[in-house]
Amino acid sequence: MHRTLPSFMDMYRDLIAAPSVSCLEPTWDISNRQVIELLGLWLSSLGFHVEIQELERQAGKYNLLASIGPEPTDGSAAGLLLSGHTDTVPWDEGRWTRDPFTLTEADGKLFGLGSADMKGFFAFVIEAVRDLDLSKLKKPLRILATADEETSMAGARELHRFANLKPEYAVIGEPTNMVPVRMHKGHSTDCIRITGKSGHSSNPAAGVNAISIMHEVLGSLKTLEQSLKDKFHEPAFEVPYPTLNFGHIHGGDAANRICACCELHMDMRPLPGMRIDTLNDMLNGALAPIRERYPNALDIIAMHEPIPGYETKADAALVRLAEAISGQNAEPANYCTEAPFIHDLGCETIVMGPGSIRQAHQPDEYITLAEIKPAQQQLRELIVKTCF
Ligand SMILES: [Zn+2]
Numbered sequence: 082m083h084r085t086l087p088s089f090m091d092m093y094r095d096l097i098a099a100p101s102v103s104c105l106e107p108t109w110d111i112s113n114r115q116v117i118e119l120l121g122l123w124l125s126s127l128g129f130h131v132e133i134q135e136l137e138r139q140a141g142k143y144n145l146l147a148s149i150g151p152e153p154t155d156g157s158a159a160g161l162l163l164s165g166h167t168d169t170v171p172w173d174e175g176r177w178t179r180d181p182f183t184l185t186e187a188d189g190k191l192f193g194l195g196s197a198d199m200k201g202f203f204a205f206v207i208e209a210v211r212d213l214d215l216s217k218l219k220k221p222l223r224i225l226a227t228a229d230e231e232t233s234m235a236g237a238r239e240l241h242r243f244a245n246l247k248p249e250y251a252v253i254g255e256p257t258n259m260v261p262v263r264m265h266k267g268h269s270t271d272c273i274r275i276t277g278k279s280g281h282s283s284n285p286a287a288g289v290n291a292i293s294i295m296h297e298v299l300g301s302l303k304t305l306e307q308s309l310k311d312k313f314h315e316p317a318f319e320v321p322y323p324t325l326n327f328g329h330i331h332g333g334d335a336a337n338r339i340c341a342c343c344e345l346h347m348d349m350r351p352l353p354g355m356r357i358d359t360l361n362d363m364l365n366g367a368l369a370p371i372r373e374r375y376p377n378a379l380d381i382i383a384m385h386e387p388i389p390g391y392e393t394k395a396d397a398a399l400v401r402l403a404e405a406i407s408g409q410n411a412e413p414a415n416y417c418t419e420a421p422f423i424h425d426l427g428c429e430t431i432v433m434g435p436g437s438i439r440q441a442h443q444p445d446e447y448i449t450l451a452e453i454k455p456a457q458q459q460l461r462e463l464i465v466k467t468c469f
Pocket of ligand 1 (some may be wrong): 166199200230255256
């Protein structure tokens, strides 16, 4: 039917063979252009209108939006957006027993970097669309491919640059074993840096000891942790409150010197609906008395742009539909996705895709052959129910 479109397995193989590692470490980081070009080629051959945008925040990285079907004339939200990220994490050299860029079939599995998380999803989507009569679409069907999800979510932060991107429903195909996910917490990582004044340990009062100040900071943060726990609650999560974690601390160099610098790295995970601003205000408020006591000694530095939490209501039409199609109840996830940014387009948003999160970011990443046909069928049903 579509002579220019490769088979499902050939698309899968080509996607895995096109390296698209994103990494904050520049020696690992590469452009996702090859993946974007493959998708552009295949989706245009199916009749989609394809737009490719280079990111403003990240040269050499691209988002792709492919659209087909009638747009509503009144500019209202309509149709379905199927979304995924084109990048992968780096691979552990020596821990893979197979070439990460060669799709390999063995033991009822397909191995390859990005096979589950989540380049393979695009092959699923295209396969689901392949035999549909797209001239019969009543609502727009859109496919979005983003860049740099694994690092800064830079691609998802630039969706406003696509004109008229107003889906009614969105599904992000991260590996959930096709279980619908309707909410997750947000994530922010901060460095608290205390700058004191060094000196000889024989007179501790001659300097300003950064470790001592950090001790006070930790006390205040423990109080903040407790009040987050007391004030906010979402029973759907296994950990039903916002969390705060101390992950790394370093200060000083020698026992006989007054410590001049101490750094704490911590992460916070707000509940859906909590604004990042609110969380930052709480953090600043908790440390304000220490700032007053030690002027210019305390800095709070965001280590990456925070990701908000998000929630689509349990009784939303898309959640109900996905539950019916998959036969599984919607769940919260304990990891972050691009969902909050896509949700901001104004659409009901879920995360649901083939493969398991347990294989994501692991050596010998795979999906099972057994899940291929059911997932293709379920995706096709989603498209038919929302767009035809
Ligand atoms: Zn992913």
